[in-house]
Every structure is written in structure tokens, then in C-alpha cells.
Amino acid sequence: MTAQVGHIDGQTQLVGILGYPVAHSLSPEMHNAAFAELGMNWRYVPLLVRPEQLAAALRGVLALGFRGVNLTVPHKVTCIPLLDSVTEAVTIAGAVNTIRIDGSSGRMEGLNTDMSGFLTDLAANRISIGETSRVVILGAGGAARAVGAGLARSGAHITFVNRTAERGAQIADFLRSSWASSKIESAGMDQLAEVSREASLVVNTTPVGMYPSVDASPWPNGVPFPKDAVLYDTVYRPLQTKLMRDAERSGLRAVGGVGMLVYQGASAFEMWTGKKPPIEVMRAICQKRLMEA
Numbered sequence: 385m386t387a388q389v390g391h392i393d394g395q396t397q398l399v400g401i402l403g404y405p406v407a408h409s410l411s412p413e414m415h416n417a418a419f420a421e422l423g424m425n426w427r428y429v430p431l432l433v434r435p436e437q438l439a440a441a442l443r444g445v446l447a448l449g450f451r452g453v454n455l456t457v458p459h460k461v462t463c464i465p466l467l468d469s470v471t472e473a474v475t476i477a478g479a480v481n482t483i484r485i486d487g488s489s490g491r492m493e494g495l496n497t498d499m500s501g502f503l504t505d506l507a508a509n510r511i512s513i514g515e516t517s518r519v520v521i522l523g524a525g526g527a528a529r530a531v532g533a534g535l536a537r538s539g540a541h542i543t544f545v546n547r548t549a550e551r552g553a554q555i556a557d558f559l560r561s562s563w564a565s566s567k568i569e570s571a572g573m574d575q576l577a578e579v580s581r582e583a584s585l586v587v588n589t590t591p592v593g594m595y596p597s598v599d600a601s602p603w604p605n606g607v608p609f610p611k612d613a614v615l616y617d618t619v620y621r622p623l624q625t626k627l628m629r630d631a632e633r634s635g636l637r638a639v640g641g642v643g644m645l646v647y648q649g650a651s652a653f654e655m656w657t658g659k660k661p662p663i664e665v666m667r668a669i670c671q672k673r674l675m676e677a
């Protein structure tokens with residue numbers, strides 16, 4: 385395949401993603417397709433940044449006039465002390481996935497668009513969560529915090545179930561105190577059957593089942609899926625995970641994480657450019673690449 389090189393000149397605006405690794409990221413193609421669709425002279429570049437080089441890399445993108453960057457593993461938490469300010473979403477989720485750079489003042493603001501990306505995709509899939517809903521979140525890392533913090537506002541009963549029970553308890557404690565809610569709890573994997581029985585939504589935020597371990601599932605054998613629940617897997621590579629297939633076989637509706645990816649990207653796009661992102665173009669390129677993979 386021959387790569388197409390578009391017009392780049394002295395007016396070209398730059399954004400990108402800092403990660404280690406970063407080559408697998410779909411964000412460059414997603415954003416560059418959006419810029420091309422809107423005829424914008426912007427480019428999005430992947431930047432491989434070792435953990436110990438993060439501070440230098442952030443000074444670098446500022447010096448080079450970047451308008452913003454995304455952050456992926458392992459920089460989402462370690463970047464926070466290096467920024468000038470963070471939004472409330474970052475304080476609640478404890479992680480940054482997007483930085484907006486103010487070119488005139490040189491200020492860097494940390495944002496978290498994973499949370500809004502997840503909530504927008506729930507709404508797009510007509511999944512409504514309210515005070516009577518029971519939600520089980522598998523995992524207790526950065527994605528779990530974003531998902532849990534996003535759902536906490538709904539007043540739903542939320543239980544974090546994590547391999548390392550202590551980490552689940554820490555997130556539940558933090559969100560319970562942030563939202564003054566007594567309905568946010570944690571449980572060990574051995575309690576999954578009990579706490580998920582009445583669930584209306586199960587969200588997988590662990591990487592289990594992600595390429596290349598496509599035959600793995602975070603749902604233990606022998607634990608029945610809840611009846612009438614929706615299963616949301618934040619993993620998007622592959623588009624259909626083993627967890628989604630197993631859940632569907634048990635009669636659940638299953639939704640994969642590509643929509644969350646697209647909406648978190650769309651939100652970052654809007655923050656940087658001030659323009660409405662072409663969501664369907666962004667979704668189409670992600671789906672195409674994931675289907676080819």
C-alpha cells in the first residue's frame with residue numbers, strides 16, 4: 385500500500401499522541417481522516433515517548449507549537465503533575481487522556497475524554513442508567529475510574545469487581561466520598577455471581593480478551609451472566625470479543641468499545657479545533673482498520 389502524503393506547509397497545525405508503545409494506536413488515522421474530511425490543514429502524529437522522557441516530550445510539543453496531544457499507556461497518570469491545570473473530570477477519574485495547549489500563554493490543560501466518550505456511546509446505543517440500575521464494573525484501573533465516575537452521577541448502584549480486590553475498594557471509596565453516595569461498592573471475583581445477579585449493565589474495563597489474547601475472557605467459567613443485562617466491553621480490538629460472544633449466547637445484548645474510542649477522539653478533536661468532528665468518518669476508518677486486523 386502506498387502512503388498518501390497530503391499538503392504540509394508553514395500553516396500546518398500539529399496534534400498527536402504520546403505513548404509507549406504507540407504504533408498500534410488508531411488515533412492518527414481517525415483524526416487525520418477527520419481533518420481531511422473537513423479540509424483542515426492539521427496533522428496528527430504518533431510519538432513514541434519513553435516514561436522517563438515524558439517531561440521533556442511535553443516541553444518539546446509545547447516548544448514545537450503543537451495545539452494538543454492525547455496520552456496513552458503509560459503516561460495517563462504520570463503527566464498530571466506536569467500540567468498547569470486539569471478539569472474536574474480528571475480530578476474524579478484520576479487520569480488525563482487529552483492535553484489542550486494554549487499557544488499564546490503556553491498553558492497545558494489536562495482533560496479526560498474517556499469518561500464523556502463512554503457516556504456518549506451509552507446514549508448512542510440507547511442504554512439508559514438511572515437510580516434503579518445496578519452496574520457491575522470489571523477492573524479497577526484508569527478505564528474503570530472513568531467509567532465509574534461517569535456512571536456515578538446517574539445515582540445507579542455500582543460494584544467494582546477486580547482481580548486485586550484492594551484496588552477495587554480504593555476506587556469505590558474514592559467515588560463514594562466524591563459523590564457522597566452509599567451505592568458505590570467493591571467485591572472480590574469470588575463474589576461476582578452474587579453481585580451481578582440483578583445487574584442491568586456489566587462493563588468490562590480490563591484488557592482481558594484484547595488482541596492477541598482473543599480467546600480469553602474476564603468472565604469466569606461457571607458464573608452465569610445476569611438475565612436482561614447489557615454487556616459493554618471497552619475492549620475494541622477485536623471488534624467482537626470472546627466476552628461479547630459468550631454474553632450474546634446467554635441472551636445479553638453486547639456492545640464493544642469502538643464507539644467509546646470514537647467519541648473520546650471526537651471530543652478531543654472538538655477541544656483542539658473548536659469544530660464539530662465528522663463522527664461517522666472517524667467511526668468508519670476505525671471499523672475498517674479493526675476489520676482488516
Ligand SMILES: NC(=O)c1ccc[n+]([C@@H]2O[C@H](COP(=O)([O-])OP(=O)(O)OC[C@H]3O[C@@H](n4cnc5c(N)ncnc54)[C@H](OP(=O)(O)O)[C@@H]3O)[C@@H](O)[C@H]2O)c1
Pocket residue numbers: 498501523524525526527528546547548551589590591592594602618619620641642644645646648
Ligand atoms: N474503548 C476505549 O476508548 C477505551 C479507553 C480506555 C481503555 N480501554 C480499554 O480498557 C483497558 C484497560 O485500560 P486501563 O487504562 O484501565 O488499564 P489499567 O489501568 O492497567 O487497568 C487494568 C485493570 O484490568 C485488570 N486486569 C489486567 N489484567 C487482568 C487479568 N489477566 N485478569 C483480571 N484482571 C486483569 C487489572 O487488575 P489488577 O488491579 O488486579 O492489576 C486492572 O484493574 C484497555 O486495555 C482497553 O482495552 C478502552
